[in-house]
Amino acid sequence: MSFAPFAAIFIIAWLWVALRKLENGITFVIAVLPFGMFAAISVAGLSLLLAHFLAMLTMVALVVRWITTRTSGTSVLLPIDGRYLVFFAAYALFSALVLVRLFAGDFLVFPMNLNAGTTQVSIFFPSSVWLLRPSNANISQAFYILLSCGFFIAAISASKRFGRQIIELGLVIATSINIFLGILDFLAMDNLLAIIRTADYSLANQQQMAGIARVIGGFSEPASFATTSAALTAYFAMSALIGRKTRDVVLAVGNLICTVFAFSSTGTVALVCAFVLILLHGRGFLTNTLSRTFAHMLVILAATVVFAVCMILLLTPAPDLIADMVEHQILEKRNSMSGIERRAWAYSAFAAFWETWGLG
Known part of the structure; x- marks a missing residue:
């Protein structure tokens, strides 16, 4: 087991904000999402990212408070749409723990660990296959499924009680950090970024497109950085059109540039899908409260x-x-x-x- 010393700073900061109000821990977790290759702990080749570790601490603290107090202010508030996610998480958990054993040995699959297979299927890429069987990856998948679903429920419940600013503040900080890390990577400041690249992942920061380095920010490869940037672009573009805030425009444009400079086909598709969804809802936020001044500025x-x-x-x-x-x-x-x-x-x-x- 290895522990990243720099992660201790973030853990102390989480304790400082969470002790003041536990829901602040949710905001803090959202804020550190751009550190997609920053592992707090590495055990037997498996890396527990800082965001996941802090989310786990937050969930444990919330569950302990809920068990010990059982007050009306700590009730779980789950929207109807959220039940679909809970159902999906339950089925994914069943698949990771039960189905993998039910169909063990029946057919070949690609294991998550590239070095774990027995038969390399092509000379063009390193992936190999083995007969389906339970592995440590199934345990980690089950853990992440439970953690993700639980954190979603906690975040939604907190936002309904204390307002959406709990989530929005975390997104603003996360978006700013994402842009900053993208700038550092664009400037090839790898020695500085090495502090937050502690996960046992393959680092793909040497790829180029037409002689221009592909930006990966705080992640291990362009696709992850691009899709994250595209999602943040979509959120703040919609927020800018609804709230007319200059801050949201700057954050949306900054993440749009990050998405473009990642030169990722996955990120490009995500960006296109995001803007299609924005256009589908465009009539609502452009006609209801569209002032003459804003219309002129938009043109x-x-x-x-x-x-x-x-x-x-x-x-x-x-x-x-x-x-x-x-x-x-x-x-x-x-x-x-x-x-x-x-x-x-x-x-x-x-x-x-x-x-x-x-x-x-």
Whole structure:
């Protein structure tokens, strides 16, 4: 077992805010989500990320308080939509603990540990397969399922009692940290970022796209950083359109830039899906409270963006970069090592679905 000394600072900070009000621990956990490769503890090759460790502490403290007090202020408030997540978590838990034993030895699967398999399926990527059987990964999956679902319930309950600012403050801090870490990685300050890259993950920070380094921020690879940045972009873009706050505009634009510079096809798809959802709800927040001043500002902003894009396309090598991105991320993605590996994973998943009669 190894412990990251720098993580002690965050644990002390969590104790300081949680002792003042336990719900502040939820805000703190959300704030440290951008540290996607910062492991607080590593045991037998498994890394417990700082956010997961602090979420576990928060959940334990909330459960202890709920058991010892049983007051009306500590009741669990779960929306109807949240029950779908609880059902999904229960089924995922059943799959990780029961189905893996029920169908053990019936078919081949890709283990999470790349070195654990017995048969390498291709010379193009390192993944190997073995007969389905229980492993430590099933225990860790069950733990993360319970932790994620429990933290969701706790966060929703806290926001209903004390207001959404408990979650929103954490998102504002997390978004700011995400942008800051993205800037550090763009500037290739790897020695400084090594402090928070303590997890036993493969670090993919040397990849480039058209000669430009792909940004990964506080994560281990571009896709994770891009999808996180895309989600934060969507939230604060919607918040900016509803609340008309300059802060939200800055945070949305900052994370949009982070998503773009990750040069990730997964992040690009996530960003497109996010903006489609925003457009689908656009009529509601643009017509109900749309003032003349805001409408003018929106038109001026759109014109400025179009003008800036035109100048970038005319005066910079951006067209070549975009063409290279489209070629590598879309047109040739299927034939890349990543594309071949993911296609093999997808075939394996469909095979597992068929072999388990649709259960797994």
